[in-house]
Structure formats: structure tokens, C-alpha cells
Amino acid sequence: MNLEQLLRPVDEYHAIEHGLTPEEFQRLCRELGRAPNLVELGVVSVMWSEHCSYKSSRVHLRKLPSTGPRVLQGPGENAGVIDIGDGLAVAFKIESHNHPSYVEPYQGAATGVGGILRDVFTMGARPVANLDSLRFGSFDHPRTRYLVEGVVAGIGGYGNCVGVPTVGGDTYFDAGYNANILVNAFTIGILPANRIFRARAAGPGNPVMYVGSKTGRDGIHGASLLASAEFRGEAEAKRPTVQVGDPFTEKLLLEACLELMEQDAIVAIQDMGAAGLTSSSVEMAARGNTGIWLDLDRVPTRARDMTPYEILLSESQERMLLVARAGCEEQVRQVFAKWDLDAVVVGQVTDDGMLRAQFGGREVVCLPVALLTERAPVYDRPVRVPADLDDRQRLHLADLPYPSDWNDTLLRLLDSPNLASKAWIYRQYDWLVQGNTVVGPGSDAAVLRVKGTDKGLALSVDCNSRYCLQDPYVGAVIAVAEAARNVVCAGAEPIGVTDCLNFGNPEKPEVMWQFVEAIHGIRDACVALRVPVVSGNVSFYNETEGHPIPPTPTIAMVGLIEPVRMYTTQWFKAEGDAIVLLGQTREELGASEYLAVIHQKVAGVPPWIDLAVERKVQEVCRRAIREGLVSSAHDVSEGGLAVALAECCISHPEAPLGAVVELPASMRVDALLFGESQSRILLSLKRRHLGRLRDLAQQAGIPCAVLGEVRGRRLVVSPWIDIECATLRQVWENALPRRMESPAVNGGKNAQ
Amino acid sequence: MRWGVVTFPGSNDDRDTLWAIEQVLCEPAVRLWHKDTDLQGVDVVVLPGGFSYGDYLRCGAMARFSPVMEKVVEFAAAGGLVWGICNGFQVLCEAGLLPGALVRNRDRRFVCAPAYVRVEETDTPFTHLCRRGEVLRIPIKHGEGCYVLDPATLERLERNRQVILRYVDANGRVTPEANPNGSMGNIAGIVNEQRNVFGLMPHPEHAVEKWMGSDDGLKLFQSVVASFRNVRSADQTAVAPGH
Numbered sequence: 001m002n003l004e005q006l007l008r009p010v011d012e013y014h015a016i017e018h019g020l021t022p023e024e025f026q027r028l029c030r031e032l033g034r035a036p037n038l039v040e041l042g043v044v045s046v047m048w049s050e051h052c053s054y055k056s057s058r059v060h061l062r063k064l065p066s067t068g069p070r071v072l073q074g075p076g077e078n079a080g081v082i083d084i085g086d087g088l089a090v091a092f093k094i095e096s097h098n099h100p101s102y103v104e105p106y107q108g109a110a111t112g113v114g115g116i117l118r119d120v121f122t123m124g125a126r127p128v129a130n131l132d133s134l135r136f137g138s139f140d141h142p143r144t145r146y147l148v149e150g151v152v153a154g155i156g157g158y159g160n161c162v163g164v165p166t167v168g169g170d171t172y173f174d175a176g177y178n179a180n181i182l183v184n185a186f187t188i189g190i191l192p193a194n195r196i197f198r199a200r201a202a203g204p205g206n207p208v209m210y211v212g213s214k215t216g217r218d219g220i221h222g223a224s225l226l227a228s229a230e231f232r233g234e235a236e237a238k239r240p241t242v243q244v245g246d247p248f249t250e251k252l253l254l255e256a257c258l259e260l261m262e263q264d265a266i267v268a269i270q271d272m273g274a275a276g277l278t279s280s281s282v283e284m285a286a287r288g289n290t291g292i293w294l295d296l297d298r299v300p301t302r303a304r305d306m307t308p309y310e311i312l313l314s315e316s317q318e319r320m321l322l323v324a325r326a327g328c329e330e331q332v333r334q335v336f337a338k339w340d341l342d343a344v345v346v347g348q349v350t351d352d353g354m355l356r357a358q359f360g361g362r363e364v365v366c367l368p369v370a371l372l373t374e375r376a377p378v379y380d381r382p383v384r385v386p387a388d389l390d391d392r393q394r395l396h397l398a399d400l401p402y403p404s405d406w407n408d409t410l411l412r413l414l415d416s417p418n419l420a421s422k423a424w425i426y427r428q429y430d431w432l433v434q435g436n437t438v439v440g441p442g443s444d445a446a447v448l449r450v451k452g453t454d455k456g457l458a459l460s461v462d463c464n465s466r467y468c469l470q471d472p473y474v475g476a477v478i479a480v481a482e483a484a485r486n487v488v489c490a491g492a493e494p495i496g497v498t499d500c501l502n503f504g505n506p507e508k509p510e511v512m513w514q515f516v517e518a519i520h521g522i523r524d525a526c527v528a529l530r531v532p533v534v535s536g537n538v539s540f541y542n543e544t545e546g547h548p549i550p551p552t553p554t555i556a557m558v559g560l561i562e563p564v565r566m567y568t569t570q571w572f573k574a575e576g577d578a579i580v581l582l583g584q585t586r587e588e589l590g591a592s593e594y595l596a597v598i599h600q601k602v603a604g605v606p607p608w609i610d611l612a613v614e615r616k617v618q619e620v621c622r623r624a625i626r627e628g629l630v631s632s633a634h635d636v637s638e639g640g641l642a643v644a645l646a647e648c649c650i651s652h653p654e655a656p657l658g659a660v661v662e663l664p665a666s667m668r669v670d671a672l673l674f675g676e677s678q679s680r681i682l683l684s685l686k687r688r689h690l691g692r693l694r695d696l697a698q699q700a701g702i703p704c705a706v707l708g709e710v711r712g713r714r715l716v717v718s719p720w721i722d723i724e725c726a727t728l729r730q731v732w733e734n735a736l737p738r739r740m741e742s743p744a745v746n747g748g749k750n751a752q
Numbered sequence: 753m754r755w756g757v758v759t760f761p762g763s764n765d766d767r768d769t770l771w772a773i774e775q776v777l778c779e780p781a782v783r784l785w786h787k788d789t790d791l792q793g794v795d796v797v798v799l800p801g802g803f804s805y806g807d808y809l810r811c812g813a814m815a816r817f818s819p820v821m822e823k824v825v826e827f828a829a830a831g832g833l834v835w836g837i838c839n840g841f842q843v844l845c846e847a848g849l850l851p852g853a854l855v856r857n858r859d860r861r862f863v864c865a866p867a868y869v870r871v872e873e874t875d876t877p878f879t880h881l882c883r884r885g886e887v888l889r890i891p892i893k894h895g896e897g898c899y900v901l902d903p904a905t906l907e908r909l910e911r912n913r914q915v916i917l918r919y920v921d922a923n924g925r926v927t928p929e930a931n932p933n934g935s936m937g938n939i940a941g942i943v944n945e946q947r948n949v950f951g952l953m954p955h956p957e958h959a960v961e962k963w964m965g966s967d968d969g970l971k972l973f974q975s976v977v978a979s980f981r982n983v984r985s986a987d988q989t990a991v992a993p994g995h
Contacts, residue, residue: 156862160893161803163764248762248806339761428862430893432958433801435768438965449964451771565963653866654922 001038003360006309009035018045024377031371039309039364043355046275046313047282047372050540055377056506057538060519068532070495073196076287078119078270080534082496083193084560086453091125091196092188094133094461094500094556096539100242101183105150109183110158110245111317116185117162118271118320121254124197124261125189128434129448130159132169132185133461133500133554134425137178139417139739144173147181148425148740154245155185156428161247162254166429167437167446170461173417176469179544184500184537186461186556190450197261199270201284201292201323201349206267208281208292208347209329211336212253212319214302215277218243220313249318249341256339257320263335265328267349272319278312280321281347282355286373294347296359308359323349383516384509393470395590395604397668403598406673406720410642411731413674416597419639420735421651442651443569444635445490447561456564458492460557464638465550467606470591472514474606476521476553478678481614482637483557484529488618489633489681491568491625492559497526499536499555504548506540514551515540522553528611529618531557568625570634571652572659577631577710578687579648579659583617583680584703585641587667593638594674609678616700617679623696629689636680642673642717644682649715649725650732656725660716661708669720684710753980755781756794758824758840760815764802765837765957772957773798777973786818796833796976797824799840801893801955811854811896812842821847833877833976834949838894841941841951850944850951851909852901857894858934864893866966867932869917869940869954870924876943877979878950879916881971887924888917888968890954892932892940897953899935899942906936917941917952 015025018041028044029035036044046052054061066074072089073081079093097112113130120127132155137144159166164187201208260266268288270280277299285292296308306314324332329345336343350356355372357365368375386392403409413419426441438456439447445460462483468475484494499522504511526533542549561567572579589595590604624630636644641663650656663672685693690706697704716722755773759766766783773781782792786804791797805814815821821843828834828849836844844850857863866889871882882888901909909915917940921930931938933953941952956969 153861160862160864160895161762161764161806163802246806248803248808251762251764251803427865430862430864432864432891432893432955433764433768435771435958438963 001307003362006039006307007037007362007364010038010041014038014041018042019049020045024048039312040367042309042313043278043365043367044372046278048376052275052279053376054538056379056381056540057515058378059380060516063519063523064533065523065526066532066534071532071534072193074532074534075536077198078122080496080498081123081196082534082558084455087193088450088453089191089193090188090457090558091120091123091191092186092498092558093119093535094184094186094498094554095119095537096500096502097183097185098181098502098539098542101151102147102181104242105147106154106157107242107244109151109154111243112183112185113155113158114245114247114250114317115271115273116187117164117250117254118273120187120189121257122197122199122269122271122320123189123191124195125191126258127164127187127189128436129446129459130164130166130185130187131459131461131556132166133463134169134171135177135182135465135552136173137181138173138175141178145740151183152425152428158245158247160430162251163433165431165433165437167431167448168441168459168461171422171425172465174465174550176550180542180549182502182542182552184554186498188457188459188558197266197269199268199284199287201268201288201290203267204290204349204351206323206326206349207329207345208294208349209322209324209332209343210299210319210346211322211343212341213246213249213316214300214342215306215311215314215319216302216316217306217310217314218316220310220315243315243317245317252339252341253318253320256336256341260332260335263331265324265331267323267325269320269322272321274315276313276315277321282369282372284321284323285355285369291350291352291354291369292347293350294357296357298344298346300342300344308357308364312357381506381512382509383513385513386510392603393605397589400599402670407723409598410646410721410723413593413597413639413643414646414728414732415735416593417735417739418593419643421733422736423733424736424740438564438567439490439569443490444486445492445559447490447567449564454563456561456567458487458490458559458561460486461554462486463552463554465552466591466596466602468518468552469550471605472517472551473521474609476518477525477609477611478606479553479555480522480525480529481609481611481678482635483555484531485618485635485681487557487559488622489568489570489635490559490561491566491622492561493622494529494531494557494559496558497531497533497555499533499553501536501538502542502549502552502554503540504543511548518551518553525611529615566626566628568630568633570648571632572648572657572684572710573631575657575710577684578690579661579707579709580683580685580693581680581705581707582620582683582697582702584677585672585675585680586677587671588675588677589671592674592676594640594670607676607678614679616702617681620696620700620702621681624683624693627692629693630683630685632684634682636682638676640674640676642721645717646715646728648682648684650729656713656729657710658712658714658725659708660711662718663707673717673720753779753795753977754793755779755796755798756784756791757781757798757800758784758786758820760786760802760804760818762803762806763800765955766800766802769798769800769837769957772960772973776960776970777977779977784820786820788820789823791823791827795980796835797827799836799843801838801840804839804843812839812846815843816847825849828949831946831948835878836951837955837957838953841953842896844949844951849949850942851905852899854896855898855900856896857898862895863932865891865932867892867954868920868922868930870920872918873913873916876916876947876950878972878975880975880979882975885924887920888971889966890956890959890969892954894953897933897935899939901936909942912945914942914945915939916943916950
């Protein structure tokens with residue numbers, strides 16, 4: 001298409017092709033006083049896309065608590081920033097890369113990691129760790145193994161090469177993700193608390209500089225067409241909209257940006273992520289209340305004859321846009337030249353509040369920045385409780401038969417991919433690089449030391465989407481509570497949350513209802529546990545052919561341990577230690593893994609949770625760890641007490657340790673062993689510390705029961721379970737490898 | 753003694769190696785840039801782990817052509833101590849300072865995990881403080897760590913006692929299960945014939961602080977320091993009578 005054709009006014013058909021509704025197009029023409037040209041339509045369509053504008057979620061996201069004494073930067077920037085004391089801060093965020101990872105698993109997952117890394121080092125932070133939250137379909141589905149193989153290799157391929165350790169994450173398998181997997185990537189970085197870089201284009205006349213890789217034709221319309229619409233079974237056809245990652249260039253870009261940030265040359269900086277040059281320039285101008293003028297002829301390109309439309313919408317990776325102080329252009333160029341990277345002046349900050357772009361001597365874009373950002377459409381979409389909710393929530397425990405053998409039941413649960421060891425996955429990630437990993441993957445939370453201080457960071461990511469499917473409010477409350485409980489089990493105080501809200505099509509009132517309920521759950525849990533939500537991401541349209549995914553509001557929790565040497569892990573440490581359960585077990589099995597694996601049933605409501613009790617249980621656990629009473633601490637979650645005990649025995653990185661436990665038969669045996677009652681933590685400790693622990697629990701009004709002791713090489717839960725730890729471990733460790741290594745591992749490559 | 757740690761574009765464990773040397777070992781170190789043509793009078797050069805130049809061609813294949821490597825080759829020829837860790841080992845093989853090659857792991861996947869290695873020889877500057885047969889717990893993290901070479905060279909390597917570290921189980925036994933990447937003879941680390949150039953796949957710089965898991969890797973760093981001091985004092989003793 002030549003320039004003349006690109007500059008002609010468009011009509012409603014073009015607009016609908018670009019994902020705008022007829023109403024949105026009419027509104028655009030009214031506000032502009034004219035019809036846009038095709039380049040402008042491209043710009044508007046990405047800026048007004050769900051992915052960039054948050055048009056369906058914005059009215060609800062405001063409800064989340066985002067302030068607190070430690071918050072240095074809340075939502076609205078590239079990442080949130082929390083003060084950790086001694087002049088240091090952490091910047092962190094989680095982001096989805098779901099559709100690209102389904103279409104092209106290796107590159108989709110890899111560029112997801114690349115994007116979130118840039119969001120964090122943009123703030124001036126050196127990334128110190130990644131987490132990944134993954135949701136795949138069932139292993140029965142022909143494409144699942146291909147997707148698992150590709151996504152894990154992509155995350156490793158990118159993170160390992162950039163030199164940022166992947167220290168943890170969570171992975172679930174559920175048929176509800178068969179044709180729409182989730183890949184949520186989290187990065188945390190450390191920066192000086194008084195030197196946060198923001199993306200606010202200020203100072204009209206300052207040069208706008210383009211740094212990093214050249215622009216190609218990859219990823220055009222990733223944000224609008226791939227991330228903001230449902231799949232319609234054409235995954236292969238959409239491959240060209242997925243970007244290709246180059247972690248080596250990212251590493252150079254990271255080092256160059258951090259080096260430049262040591263000098264006083266940058267006014268504002270932003271990653272060119274979704275919607276590339278368009279969104280980075282528009283968002284920087286919007287935050288700075290300024291305008292931006294761009295000369296597209298100066299943008300470095302790697303393909304011939306790129307049109308202004310393509311240059312503005314390309315999502316080529318490893319690029320940043322920065323506003324330099326006038327006169328510092330040469331300084332910027334020199335730093336980037338040292339790392340063999342381009343740095344080119346492509347425009348200027350202006351004071352007219354407009355995005356203007358010229359190409360071939362013609363003005364090709366002239367749009368008000370405000371129209372693209374704060375005046376973009378916002379919808380308070382209708383909600384409706386799903387008609388079948390009552391039916392789905394019904395569960396009569398009396399009708400549920402007991403399995404014939406409890407040993408076998410425990411083994412079948414440990415063989416469930418959701419509960420099994422995830423070593424097959426995390427062995428492919430470098431979780432050691434940078435030399436800060438105190439606790440790697442495989443415990444409740446990862447722990448990093450902060451060099452030069454006495455501090456440690458504990459990181460966890462969590463969401464049980466089966467709970468959210470059965471009750472999105474309670475499911476979201478539990479996601480926050482469990483993520484917090486995990487970092488508490490490592491000995492940390494929860495200090496901040498970032499959330500990745502993965503849902504179906506928000507235009508469906510039932511999906512919107514799930515979303516709003518989940519937001520309310522996150523809000524209430526964060527208020528009760530006093531942790532602010534400082535950044536996040538919304539991913540809608542996770543559907544395939546009309547089926548929404550189970551609602552998945554993923555919560556990443558950051559905790560602070562001081563001193564870091566007081567950290568704790570989940571596995572038993574020494575024979576003779578007493579095993580104690582904090583918290584109360586209720587007779588409940590709704591939405592449990594036991595119900596799904598043993599009875600092939602998803603029914604009932606998620607476990608009961610009282611946030612005041614949750615807070616007290618966490619407080620007691622954290623104090624006990626701080627006082628040095630505790631040998632191990634493990635959150636009781638999916639699979640209940642029996643699975644938690646087994647994990648304490650067998651997750652030790654070297655030799656497993658057994659346990660002898662007696663449980664009072666106070667309820668149905670299956671609920672006692674496998675029920676997933678919340679606000680429970682399993683501790684092991686020296687007998688001499690029991691008195692002090694009991695005092696702490698009693699003061700808080702929390703149940704604290706001695707269940708037994710660490711002993712031998714068998715797990716004995718009398719009178720029901722008695723198995724060799726070696727057997728438990730073998731089943732638990734082989735569950736993923738045996739599913740991944742069976743012959744047809746690439747058989748699903750071309751399956752849809 | 754003065755340590756030098758090379759940073760190639762794409763090196764990742766350079767900072768970690770410097771941390772081990774400066775903060776844990778408390779020895780002086782300088783950073784060498786891949787474009788440097790002066791080794792600044794260092795006594796030992798470390799080529800660290802990472803993905804030099806992205807490792808898009810063959811691991812280490814680009815790095816060997818960098819200006820600093822020309823000097824490293826001269827330094828090694830003159831008897832200087834050169835130590836390649838992981839990607840550094842790959843660079844040393846590509847540069848011809850060590851025999852053999854490191855290819856894709858047996859199962860085609862990257863592997864990051866604690867590993868046990870047995871010290872086979874202690875008459876090198878790098879293992880001199882270890883016991884023969886001692887088992888060290890040092891992590892590995894690589895996608896291309898499968899050490900291969902032709903049978904004749906392998907035979908010569910074994911005969912000359914150039915195999916320094918082997919993958920073993922926790923009890924020190926060489927077994928196929930203990931071999932994480934398919935390396936011939938479970939080989940994890942080797943020296944050249946002159947025993948002044950050492951390459952290994954495990955990362956000793958990630959096992960230097962006991963409270964973080966293991967400090968078994970520190971012995972290799974300490975060996976270098978001790979052997980350097982021994983050489984120095986031996987030299988001084990040797991020249992003393994003439995004065």
C-alpha cells in the first residue's frame with residue numbers, strides 16, 4: 001500500500017476490521033471532527049484495545065488498595081516500587097503472554113519474559129529474579145505436551161541467557177486451559193529508593209531517542225488482534241503476529257540502560273512492548289502532560305520499505321524509547337555504542353498535547369494524546385451470576401463413597417500433575433545465576449539475599465482456579481491468603497502484591513461477574529492482610545470457541561525477611577522434631593484436588609476462610625520463625641494434610657525423612673486427610689520450643705496441635721496411611737517426567 | 753595474587769565469580785573487557801559462565817575471536833593460569849587450549865541442579881587443596897555440557913591424568929544416572945597437558961557460602977591461591993642461595 005492510500009480517510013468497515021465497534025468509530029470521528037486515515041486508525045485501534053486501554057477493567061481496578069508506608073510507586077507505571085529500607089527498593093510486576101504462547105510456545109513464552117524484564121529495568125532496577133505462573137490443559141489433550149515443552153524451553157532459553165534466575169512459580173493442568181494456556185511472567189529488580197526512573201515525557205524540546213534492536217514487521221497488531229480478541233481456531237494463521245525474542249540483545253540493552261541510568265541524562269524511559277512505538281510514545285506523553293512529535297524516517301528498520309503504519313505498530317522486541325535531557329544525545333549514543341546498540345533521535349517532546357508523526361515529508365498522524373489515553377472508551381460492563389452456579393456449588397458429602405485404600409489414594413494424589421514435583425520444569429531454568437538464591441524452586445517460597453544488606457526477599461505466586469470457578473470471590477481471597485502464607489512460611493513479612501487477572505470475554509456478563517467478584521476478593525484480602533497491590537495486568541478474551549478459561553486471578557507476593565539467615569524451608573530437618581499443625585481442620589472437600597482426582601468431580605464451594613484468623617495464623621508462624629523456634633514450615637494447601645505431610649518428608653533436596661503422626665478421627669477420614677481447609681501451617685520444631693510456640697498460639701487464639709514427630713523413613717498417619725518415603729518420592733518425582741517422556745512428545749505439534 | 757575475570761558480551765556469571773574472589777576469598781581482582789588487549793598483569797585469568805555473544809553459533813565459537821582471547825592464549829602458552837567455567841570451558845575448547853568439545857546435553861534440555869563431582873587428581877593448581885577421591889557438591893547449569901572427544905585423545909587424556917573432575921553419585925560412584933549430560937567417562941573437568949589451563953562445567957562460584965547451600969567450590973579458588981603462594985615461596989627459596 002502506498003502513502004497516498006494510507007492517508008485516505010477510512011470508513012466503518014476498516015474500523016471494524018481493526019477491532020473497533022461501530023459506536024467507537026463514530027465517537028472517534030466526532031472527537032476528531034473528521035475521519036482518521038489508516039495510519040491513525042491503526043494507532044487508535046491499538047490504544048483503544050482492551051490490552052492497552054483496560055477499558056473493561058479500569059472502573060474496577062480502582063477498588064484495589066495501592067497505598068501504604070512502603071509504596072514508592074503504585075499502579076500506572078511500568079512496575080510498582082516498594083521501599084525495603086536502607087536506601088533500597090524493589091520494583092516488580094507480573095504480565096501475561098497467553099495467546100502468543102499458545103500460537104508459538106517457545107517464542108511466545110520467551111518474549112513474555114523479555115517484556116517483563118524490560119518493564120522492571122525501565123524503572124532503573126537491576127532484575128534479580130523471575131517467577132512464572134503457568135496453566136496448561138490436561139495431559140489427555142494432544143497439544144499439551146508440545147506446549148509444555150515449548151513454553152518451559154522458551155522461558156529457560158530467554159531467562160538463562162539474560163542472566164536473571166528463574167527461582168520459582170506455579171504450574172497447574174486443567175482441561176479448562178486445553179486451547180488457551182496461561183503464561184504469566186513476573187520479574188523483580190532492586191534499585192536505589194531515591195532514583196526511580198519513570199515514563200513521564202517532560203520538557204518540551206527534549207529529544208526522544210530510540211534505543212535497542214531495529215524495527216521489523218514482527219508482532220504487528222499483537223496487542224489488538226492477538227491479546228484483545230477470542231481465538232477462533234486459527235492459531236497457526238496468527239503465527240506472524242508473535243514476536244521473536246533475542247535475549248542476547250536484551251542483555252546488552254539491560255546493561256546499557258543501567259549504565260546510562262548512572263549518569264544524569266534520562267528524563268523518561270519506557271519499554272516498547274505491546275503496540276510498540278505507538279504506546280510507548282503516547283503513554284510517556286500522557287503521563288507528562290505533553291505531546292510527542294516523531295520522524296518515522298529516522299526509525300532504524302530491518303525490513304525494506306516499511307510503511308509508517310508498520311513502523312508505528314511493530315512489536316519487534318528489545319527496543320526502548322527514552323526522553324533524554326537536551327544536549328545529552330551524544331552521551332546516550334556513546335553508552336549504547338559501547339554495547340554495540342543503536343541510539344537514534346527520532347523525535348521531540350512538544351507542548352501541544354498531540355501525537356504527531358511524519359513520514360516522507362508528510363504528516364501521517366495527528367491525534368490528541370488524551371483521546372488515546374484518558375479519553376479512551378471505558379465500559380462498566382453488565383454482570384450476571386451464572387445460571388448454573390447453584391447447581392455446580394452443590395455437594396453432598398454423605399453421597400461420596402470412601403476410596404478402598406488410603407495409601408493408594410495418597411499415591412494417586414502425589415501422581416496428579418498439579419501436586420507432583422515440578423523439578424522437570426525448574427531443572428531447565430537457571431535459578432542460581434547472580435548468586436543470591438538462598439532457597440530455589442521446590443519450597444513454599446523462593447528466598448533471595450539482598451547483597452550488601454542483612455535482608456532477604458521471599459517470592460511466591462499463587463492461584464487455584466478451581467476455587468475461582470466455584471466461587472470467584474472466595475477463590476481470589478484464598479489466592480492472596482495463600483501467596484502471603486507461602487512467604488510467611490519462609491519467614492517473611494508480606495510487603496506487596498502484583499496481580500495478573502486472566503479471564504474470558506468481558507462482554508459476557510457471566511465472565512464480567514467472575515472478574516468483579518475476583519477484584520472484590522483481592523481487595524478484601526489485601527486490606528485484611530495489609531498488603532498493597534502496586535502493579536498488575538489484565539488479560540481478557542482467554543477463550544476458545546466460546547469457552548472461557550476458569551477465572552485465574554494470579555497473585556504474586558513479595559515478602560521481606562530480616563535478617564535473611566532466619567529463613568525457613570518446607571522440608572523436615574531432623575529426627576525427633578515435633579510436628580505441629582497451626583490452624584483448624586474443617587470437614588470440607590468442595591473444589592478439592594481429592595474430589596477431582598479420586599472422584600472425577602468438580603463440585604461444591606471452596607474452603608471456608610476468615611481473613612482475621614488467616615492473619616493471626618500467619619503472625620504466629622512468622623513470630624515463631626523470627627524467634628528461631630522453627631525447623632520447617634509448610635503451608636497446607638491442595639491435597640490437604642496428608643499431601644502436606646508427604647511433601648515435608650520428600651521435598652528435602654537430599655535424603656527424605658519420615659514422620660509418625662496420629663490424627664484424631666473427628667470427621668470424615670477423607671476430609672481429615674485430604675480436605676483443603678485454609679489458614680493451616682505445618683511446623684516442625686525441637687520439643688524444647690513447644691512451650692513457647694503454644695504460648696504464641698494461645699495469645700493469638702489459634703489452634704496449635706502436636707500431631708507427631710519426625711522419625712524413620714516412612715510416613716505413618718495412623719491408622720490410615722503407612723508408606724515408605726522412597727515410594728512416595730518416586731511417584732511424586734516421576735509424575736511429570738513419565739507424562740512428558742512418553743513417545744509421542746511432539747505428536748501434538750500440528751494439532752489444534 | 754591478582755585475579756582477572758573476563759566479561760564477554762553475554763557473560764552472566766562474571767559478577768558472581770568476582771563476588772566469590774573479592775567478597776568471599778578476599779583477594780584482589782580486575783575486570784577484563786572482551787575488547788582489552790592488556791591483561792593488566794594478572795596472575796590468573798577466569799573465563800566465566802554465561803552466553804558469550806548469545807551463543808547463537810556454537811557455544812564459545814565467537815568468543816575465541818575476541819581481542820582479549822589472543823592475549824589469553826599467549827598468557828597460557830607462557831604458563832599463566834587460565835580457568836574456564838561452563839561457557840568459559842566451551843571457549844577454551846573452541847580456542848584449542850583444551851581438547852574435545854561440549855555438545856548438547858544427552859536429553860536436549862538445559863539442566864540446573866546440584867551435582868556431585870569427584871576430584872580425580874590433586875596435582876594441579878586448581879585442586880591442590882582437595883583430597884584425591886573427595887566428593888564435592890557443586891551446581892551445574894548448562895544446555896551444552898556433554899563432553900565429547902575422539903577415542904585416541906580420550907585415551908591420552910586418561911593416561912596423562914588430565915581428567916580432574918567426574919560426575920558421581922553422593923557416595924562417589926561413577927554411574928550412568930550420576931551423569932547429567934552424557935559426557936564421555938562422566939567427565940566434568942579437565943586440564944591441559946601442562947596442567948595450567950583448567951575447564952569445568954560445574955559452577956564453583958555458586959558454591960562458596962555454606963549458609964546458602966554449599967561452600968565446596970571455595971576449595972578450588974583456595975587451591976589456586978595456595979599453589980600460587982607455594983610457587984612464589986619455592987621460587988624465592990630457589991634464588992635465595994645465590995644472593
